[in-house]
Amino acid sequence: MQIATKHFLKISSDFSETPGARYYTDGHDSGQEFYEKILCHAFQEALDDKAVLTIDLDGTEGYATSFLDEAFMRLTKDFGKNEVLSHLKIISTEEPDWISEIDNYIKDVE
Amino acid sequence: MLNNKYFIYSIFWAFGILLGVFFCNFSYFVFEKTIRLADLLSIGITGFLGIYIATSVNKVFTRNHSEKEFLIKEIKSSLKVVNELIGLIHDKSLPFGKAVNNFKIINEDLLLIERLINSSHCKGIDVSVVRNELIILRNNVTKISPVNGNIILDSTNYNIARVQILKLKSFLYNLVFEINRK
Numbered sequence A: 001m002q003i004a005t006k007h008f009l010k011i012s013s014d015f016s017e018t019p020g021a022r023y024y025t026d027g028h029d030s031g032q033e034f035y036e037k038i039l040c041h042a043f044q045e046a047l048d049d050k051a052v053l054t055i056d057l058d059g060t061e062g063y064a065t066s067f068l069d070e071a072f073m074r075l076t077k078d079f080g081k082n083e084v085l086s087h088l089k090i091i092s093t094e095e096p097d098w099i100s101e102i103d104n105y106i107k108d109v110e
Numbered sequence B: 001m002l003n004n005k006y007f008i009y010s011i012f013w014a015f016g017i018l019l020g021v022f023f024c025n026f027s028y029f030v031f032e033k034t035i036r037l038a039d040l041l042s043i044g045i046t047g048f049l050g051i052y053i054a055t056s057v058n059k060v061f062t063r064n065h066s067e068k069e070f071l072i073k074e075i076k077s078s079l080k081v082v083n084e085l086i087g088l089i090h091d092k093s094l095p096f097g098k099a100v101n102n103f104k105i106i107n108e109d110l111l112l113i114e115r116l117i118n119s120s121h122c123k124g125i126d127v128s129v130v131r132n133e134l135i136i137l138r139n140n141v142t143k144i145s146p147v148n149g150n151i152i153l154d155s156t157n158y159n160i161a162r163v164q165i166l167k168l169k170s171f172l173y174n175l176v177f178e179i180n181r182k
Helices: A031-048 A065-079 A081-087 A097-108 B002-025 B037-090 B096-118 B128-142 B155-181
Strands: A008-010 A053-056 A088-091 B093-095 B150-152
Touching (some): A031 A053, A065 A081, A081 A088, A081 A097, A097 B128, B096 B128, B128 B155
Antiparallel strands (some): B093 B150
C-alpha cells in the first residue's frame, strides 16, 4: 500500500484492486480500513492546501455499497458535509453512477 | 442448392420466351420498330431510379440489421452474467468478490449498450430503466456484510433480490424486443 499522489487518489493502485465490505471484521480491504489508512489523511492534506481531492474509482474489480458508504459516511462525519462537498471530486468512467451514489451518501449523513 | 438456383433461372428464361412468343403472335399488340428519344430517356431514368432506390433501401436494411444483431449479441452477453447472478441468489449465499464483480460487469455492459444504441438507428430506446434496476439490486445485495467471504441472504433479502433480478432480466428481454421492433 502506498501513499497517494498529492490530492489525487486512485483506489485500485493506492489501496486495493479488490475493495472489500464495510468493517475490518468483514474481511480484507474494508471501507473502514480505506478511510482510516488512506482517505482521512489524503483529505486532510487537501484541506490544509485548500485544494480539491480527486478520487478515481476505476480499475478495481467492483465496489460494494457498504465499502463506499462506510468510507464516505465516516469522512463526512469527521470533516463536515460542506467541507467534503467543496473539497472532494469523484471520477469514474467505468461506473459513473457511483458518483451520484456517493454524493447521496454524503448528503444523507445527519 | 446450386442445381435449385439453375432450375429457377431456367424457369424464368422459359417463361420469358413464352411471354415473347405470346405478345408477338397476339394481334392486339402492335410493336413499333422505332422509339422516341423522350421515351428512351424516360425508360432509362425510370430504370436507373428503380435500381438506385432498391440498392439504397437494401443498403439501409443491411446496415440496420447488422446493428440490431450486434446490439442483441451484447445484451445476450449481459444476460449470461445476470443468469449467473440468479444462480448465486437462488443459493442464498453469494461469494462476495464474485457478486461485486458480476455487478460491475453488467453495469459496464449496460453503459456500452446505451452508448451503442445512441449511435445506431435504434437511438431513443431508453436503457436507463435497466440500469436503475441494476443499481437498486446491487445496493440491496452489497450493503449486506459478508460472513466468511459470502453474502448470506435471509428470507426477506432473498425474496427482494429474487424479484429484482427477475425484473432486471425481463427489462433486458424487453430491450431485445424494442431493438427488434426498430
